Structure formats: C-alpha cells, structure tokens
Amino acid sequence: MITVGDLQGHWCRDWIKAPGLEDHDTRVHWLQAGALFVDIRVPSERPELSERACLADLSPEELVKVMQAEGFAGRISVSEDRCTWHRDVNWHGEQSGADIGAMSFRADGMLIEDGVLAEHRELWRPMPGAGLRGRRITCAGQTGVLIESETVFLLGFGSAASSSSAALIKALETGKAERAALAAHFASTYCLGHWNGSDGVADLSTNPFDEGRVVLTRGADLIWRGASFNGSRAATPIQIVDPSEAGDEICLFSPA
Numbered sequence: 001m002i003t004v005g006d007l008q009g010h011w012c013r014d015w016i017k018a019p020g021l022e023d024h025d026t027r028v029h030w031l032q033a034g035a036l037f038v039d040i041r042v043p044s045e046r047p048e049l050s051e052r053a054c055l056a057d058l059s060p061e062e063l064v065k066v067m068q069a070e071g072f073a074g075r076i077s078v079s080e081d082r083c084t085w086h087r088d089v090n091w092h093g094e095q096s097g098a099d100i101g102a103m104s105f106r107a108d109g110m111l112i113e114d115g116v117l118a119e120h121r122e123l124w125r126p127m128p129g130a131g132l133r134g135r136r137i138t139c140a141g142q143t144g145v146l147i148e149s150e151t152v153f154l155l156g157f158g159s160a161a162s163s164s165s166a167a168l169i170k171a172l173e174t175g176k177a178e179r180a181a182l183a184a185h186f187a188s189t190y191c192l193g194h195w196n197g198s199d200g201v202a203d204l205s206t207n208p209f210d211e212g213r214v215v216l217t218r219g220a221d222l223i224w225r226g227a228s229f230n231g232s233r234a235a236t237p238i239q240i241v242d243p244s245e246a247g248d249e250i251c252l253f254s255p256a
C-alpha cells in the first residue's frame with residue numbers, strides 16, 4: 001500500500017529502463033508537495049550556446065534537440081500501489097494516454113516506478129532538503145504549479161489547452177516552423193533552481209538560456225524574469241491561486 005504521504009519530497013531519477021531503452025543520463029527531477037507536483041526532464045546533450053543570445057538564434061536542428069526536454073505539472077491520485085499523475089499542464093501539449101505507475105520502495109529507501117500502461121521501470125532517489133510547499137499559480141495568462149522550500153524551487157506553467165508539440169517538431173524538421181508557433185511553445189516553461197536570498201537562480205530549464213540566471217524574485221510579490229523565445233526578459237507577476245478555489249485539500253509537506 002502506497003499513500004500520497006509516502007511520495008512527498010524531492011525525487012531525482014537514477015535511470016529508466018524499457019524495451020530498447022536504458023537511460024542513465026537525462027536529468028530528471030520530480031517535486032511533490034501534498035497532492036501537487038512538478039516534473040522536469042532535460043537530456044544531458046544540448047546545443048552549444050556560448051555564441052548565441054536566445055532561442056531565436058538556434059537552427060531548426062538545434063531547436064529540435066532543445067525540445068527533447070519534458071515538463072509537466074498538476075496533482076496526483078494514489079490507489080493501493082498505483083499513482084496517477086494528472087497533468088494539468090504539459091510542455092509537449094495534449095497527452096496521448098494516462099500516466100500511471102505501480103510504486104514500491106526498496107529497503108534502502110529508493111523508489112521504484114513500474115509503468116502500468118507502458119512497459120518501463122524507473123528508479124527514484126530521495127533528495128535531502130527542507131519541507132516543500134506546493135501552490136497553483138497563474139503567470140501571463142498561463143497556469144501551473146510552483147513547489148518550493150527555503151532552498152529549492154521547481155516551477156512549471158503553460159496553457160492547459162495546448163495541442164501536441166509533434167506537429168511543431170515535424171515543422172522544424174522540414175524547415176516549415178513558424179516563428180509565432182515557436183514563441184508560443186517556449187512561452188511555457190519548466191524550471192528547477194535554488195534560492196539565493198530573494199533571488200531564484202535557474203539550475204535546469206526547458207529554456208537553456210535561463211540556466212545560471214535569476215528567473216524568480218520573491219518578496220512582497222513573486223516575479224517571473226525568464227527569457228522569451230526572442231530573449232526579452234519582462235518582469236511578470238506570478239499570482240497564487242487560493243487552494244480552496246482550486247479544490248486542493250493538501251499543498252504543504254513538512255518532513256518529520
């Protein structure tokens with residue numbers, strides 16, 4: 001028997017194994033606070049960015065590589081040993097099927113996830129850290145989830161109605177992608193970072209040009225400062241959604 005409480009905290013994936021696939025290199029982080037979660041997955045190999053200023057400077061082939069990242073956020077439900085990730089927002093748009101895992105713990109505290117609807121196994125490592133708080137947010141007309149502690153944050157937001165990115169990737173591969181469609185896709189962001197006082201510094205992001213930069217500031221207001229597709233960095237307020245309005249009963253995790 002697994003409960004929502006058993007899955008709380010910051011999890012880092014060691015590996016995934018599936019027929020024809022074994023991946024130890026993709027950087028995957030899942031933060032769970034109450035029923036709310038955010039997940040980011042970024043391949044280790046990305047385009048060289050040293051002489052580029054923004055995503056718009058990348059070639060279609062390089063943008064395809066950047067778009068191999070994943071990110072999604074929402075809430076989970078748990079029944080017996082099965083966890084379902086309900087993706088309220090998904091960086092790659094409309095999901096093709098449910099995301100359900102059969103969960104079990106090893107004696108050393110590592111978490112095993114076996115796919116229920118697709119054959120795979122993932123191994124998750126618990127990361128040390130303080131209690132996490134999960135909150136639903138809105139930002140520039142998009143919705144998402146922010147999970148944070150005093151030291152770490154993982155933010156994901158986008159359009160809940162976005163269509164699958166498959167057509168956009170196909171357009172990039174054939175040289176037919178429209179700039180407006182690319183800008184709209186990259187307006188959605190998933191970002192893992194750490195707090196340096198009131199500044200939130202990105203460590204891993206679906207927009208690689210945000211990494212190493214201050215993308216969040218906290219104080220009287222919470223402000224998003226991530227880069228757009230064209231590289232502009234507007235100070236955009238993030239609004240916190242009242243948990244009662246969102247139907248969230250639990251959004252706080254404090255470790256024992």
